Amino acid sequence: MLTVHHLQRGQSERIVWLCEELNIPYELKLYPRDPRTFMSPPELQALHPSKSAPIVQDGGITLAESGAIFEYILTKYGDGKLSVSPSADNYADYLYFLHFANGTLQPALLRARMATKMGLPPDDIGARLALNGMKKSLKLLNDRLSASQWLAGDEFTAADIMVVFSLTTMRLFFPYSLQEYQGILGFLQRVNKRDAYRSAIAKSDPGFQPPMSAEAPAQ
Ligand SMILES: N[C@@H](CCC(=O)N[C@@H](CS)C(=O)NCC(=O)O)C(=O)O
Structure with missing residues (x-):
């Protein structure tokens, strides 16, 4: 089964959301950021030379980089969903x-x-x-x-x-x-x-509401 390693409040929320939209089974592992440096913890860094999230594992494969992970999941598990066929006008x-x-x-x-x-x-x-x-x-x-x-x-x-x-x-x-x-x-x-977006955020960053309004969020 696919394992998604998510650094909280980070780009890996996309991978969780992609899995939720495709409705595919996956195991989610959550890593809080270091409160001082905001960097990823050593257990996440140890998974891949990129030392950054997202990282997914699937059988013997460990893959990083959002774009590569998207292609991997869409091609292997997407069944044509959420992508556009090369023959389409768009x-x-x-x-x-x-x-x-x-x-x-x-x-x-x-x-x-x-x-x-x-x-x-x-x-x-x-x-x-x-x-x-x-x-x-x-x-x-x-x-x-x-x-x-x-x-x-x-x-x-x-x-x-x-x-x-x-x-x-x-x-x-x-x-x-x-x-x-x-x-x-x-x-x-x-x-x-x-629903898939809200469910991805609830699973990956419980209690978090990503800023969606016009105003710059307070720091
Ligand atoms: N281009 C990479 C960027 C990955 C990246 O910078 N991830 C950040 C999270 S938003 C990260 O892991 N930062 C913490 C760290 O590098 O320790 C991707 O899209 O996967």
Whole structure:
């Protein structure tokens, strides 16, 4: 059986959510963050050279990296669900947004967080690049979600699961506002109505309500 190793308040919530949406059996192992450093505990780090979550195990396989884990689970256990067939008109949209989350949005947010934490002045070239990258990514997402119910089109797919962490739980670590992004806020409301999402959060971070409102969460 698949084992999902989840570092609480972290990106691995996506893997739990994916399993819940697919309704596949899995064992969930929870790891609280070190309260001082927010890093993963040694027992989780020992599982894979990446030393970071998500990590899944399946028989003799141990796999890290959200995107690789998504492909693994969708291909092996997905039975065609939550993905888009290469013959469909929206296949390229599906692929683009599946990779956009970790390829563009999450790195842009991390760069902006770094610039903010370093206290760089707004006219610093590094700060400008970082904040522009973040705005550009959020605008792209907002435009798409203002025109389309879900990222790949009319149907909910794995691409929607991949992006949500960066717009919700990530804001605990980098509290940014979504006030200007009504398309994203509407999308988050649709996400929050999904039983599989709520059940994934309840199992992976009991009692936690990921920030979904426009305001930047208080730190
Ligand atoms: N690109 C990786 C990023 C993994 C990652 O940075 N995970 C964070 C959790 S959000 C982590 O484990 N941080 C704690 C640590 O590195 O000790 C993925 O998507 O799997």
